[in-house]
Amino acid sequence: MYDIDREIMRLLPDAGTQSGYLDTPEIYRRLLESVPDKPSRKTIHRRLVKLESDGLVEMEQRGVASTWRRKAGSRGMAAKAGSMMTFDEALALQTLKRFSSHQIPELVAESMSSMFEVAEERLQRTNSDNERRYARWATKVAVESGGFALNYPAVDRQLFAIVSRALFEERKLRIVYRPRYNANNDRSKIVLPLGLVEVGRLVYFVGGTEGKEEHTMYRMDRLAHAEAMLDSFDYPASFSLEDYVKQQRRFDFVVEKELLLKLRFVEGAGDHLLEAPLSKDQKINRKDAALLVQGTVMLSQRLRWWLRSFGPNVEVLEPSSLRAELAAEAKALARIYGD
Template sequence: MADLILRMIPRRVRISTTEIRERLKSEYGIETTLRTVQRDLITLEASEFPLECDDNRPAGWCWRKDATAFDIPNMDPVTALTFKLAEKHITRMMPHGVISALKPYIKAADERLKLTKESTLSRWPDKIRVVSRNLAMIPPVVTEDVTDSVYSALLEERRFKADYRTMTGRKKTYEVNPLGMAFVDGLTYLIASLNEHQDPVLLLLHRILKIELLNKPVSVPADFDLDAYIARELTFPVGGPIRLVIKFGNKEDIIRLEEAPISVDQKITLREDGAFELTATVEDTLQLHWWLRGYGERVEVVAPKGLRHKFVEIAAQMSTMYMAK
């Protein structure tokens, strides 16, 4: 029975001996007393299981914060390696509060890999790197309380009341109807509708100051599609599809674009003046503008006229700024 009790003990909240006794009966058909459950827990704690209890009656139990994960029995080397790779490659995309939930499993993975005879497997994380071409920025901190509450609201499809800090620094209180979440370059966006409004908006998790879960169900608009919303809003649209024509003088840039095209209908031709002309149908978004500006003087926007005019203005403004004494 002790192993069943261990599996019931949570990490972040406490479970009472009464709840454990009721679950033993309802889930496993085991009849027992509160005294027996309490005695078994005290014995487990004395046997060096990292448990802790409060002084409530009945007592509430949980794992200590530094406890190793016990709910993945006999973790094999491949599973351990998966957790180690997750630790290395998702921490930049996830809030700190989310990563903390994985720490017990990562700790168990460390211990498992130290014991494995497959030394080449244990050295695998030292051989793999994921590199981003974006400027590395330090993700804002999201508190564990906010993270846990938002995840609970999404999972349980419950609304919540939130104090939110706007971009201008003002604090506003909303009733939030959560619909989805997206991770973008270290930022966590919550897609939700507010108060009685139906249209979804974007909230940044690190700007949520306080949360109170409500016993009110989420209402999902009939025409809401999370992927469509993200594609529309998180690419920062400027207009609709455009036929982009740009000119490159650097052969290396063209080789990279031949290997990784920006659209399925991309075409590259060699011009009489020795430059390369790329044509492609793409969405007119701020992401496209930022991508083009990243090439600096190595790219010239030929068409459409509106976009070319925009870059003429940018070039003039930058020239004025850099030439100013």
Template sequence: MNDTAVRYLQMVLLIPRFPNSITATKLHQKLQDLGHKIDKRSIERDLNKLSSGNSPFPLTSSEGRPAQWSWLREAEVTHLPALNPATALTLELAHRHLAALLPHNALVALEPLFKSARKVLDETAQLGLARWSDKVAAVPENQPLLPASISASVHETIHQALLTEKRLEISYRAAGQERPKRYPVNPLGLVSRGGAYYLVATARDYPDPRNFALHRIASATLLDDPAIKPVGFNLRRYIAERSFELPLGGDLNLELRVSPWLAGYLDERKLSPDQTLTPIRGHEEQRLHATVANTDQLRWWLRSFGPNVEVVKPASLRRKLAEEFAEMAELYQG
């Protein structure tokens, strides 16, 4: 490959995608740093040639002075080396499952890459790997629910606040309330859970983080003030401390009497590392012991198995569920 071809190749690799841009002067400096002995005027001629109608490179320039050079926003991504099916498949699956967690401007910037990945998969459809995305799926364990409607502007503003670490003023309607209330919040993170999305933030000047469902945020305004982050806050630790499992406090030494099929299921997918299953003499059921977090989610899970599980201990949880099931029985008898 001759020097001119190498220079052309390095030039197009140095030019960013719109809305980012580079001037001929900056490009000239970068090429000199790479060892190319060429004047700025030659760079300008090269740019005009590379952006001509006969060129395979979709380059554009601004009309102002100095001209700002960019790849077209919608230009197909050119890879050196080209995307292989395995990389394209990874990008396709990432787009399918992570799009809602990516900032809007990142999605816009990555769309040509996702488009290129889809094209590679279409062109290699005869390969088993290219059809992999049609052979794998994620199925929710619980009853699937339609996702709640989230305002696109709210979603984008929250992403922007997290990126710039700025405060927000939100109009939020809490569960059970008819009208939203407005107050400033310090955004700390965005979490996906069960098909819904939650903004983790502190409200006003209170130090304790709260979870705000995005579908209950009527509007969000980005403020100029920097967000105030609690000392030592870590999103992963916050989630690990069961802040998304509606904690009621402490752990429970749980004792259950479970049906044979449920015993088999829980023998494969344990409730806790210390779980034990033991036969009950003269019965098909088995006795289960486990140390678990005391959460509302545990109660929802126990209710879902109906007569296939009986809470033996703790006595307080047994009484609570007994009262609920008595009310349910009365409801259905009526």
């Protein structure tokens, strides 16, 4: 399949999940936004006719206009998987679909929707007790978040597709971003997409600005508009998303400085740190009924949120500044909840 055919197939609605069609002029317009070597409208129509003859797309005549969509299951591996997929493969795909509980896997999994459908059909065609056990497996496994469940805002799938594709192709993005303090903003800006990060079910993309070293985090659900430009950019060799997230701790929110944290846990509140240390240099001692823990961490809002979650079952011993800060909060809480 030619590259232009792949681009056309990517743009077309899928008959398995969508009822709409796109006419040739609209396909042409969308291709101009994403394909550097601009094909002619006649070339696109000729390729669509060829894809229809190959059984990959459907055409519906609406007046004088030809409209198109992708046949269900006609994309990628799914086109050949129906008769060859084993029960092991079908179970793996259905498990992946069910337990991809984060937003980014959910958003990218749309491109595999036809594979998931093939897997579901395969698991329904059981011919033995062993196959029936496979089919029941997904109902015997569950995943539950350890935190308090919140209803996080959903990310627009089309905007996510535009941003992720621009990130992949290293092309500039024109966006309209509406932060909490300016929810009606209509002014656009040009950013350089550098990475996608999911933090606690919120999806961010990290964007750079030409001429500036500092990078900015944009929440995907606050994007009002995104348009991939044909202009490419040189991905900065000096930028590492892993370093930005893991070392600079930019998603810990208001990162201040590195410090040696000493804590005293009671009532078993810190026992999970025996298996999941808070730092690489963590040290633990037991004293009477208390667990004493120390380690080098980054002071941040996220650290404060974590400490507050233990209530009276944790005491900050050091540093003295953080101890005083939490002590003042405890006094304020006592005033709120006092008689």
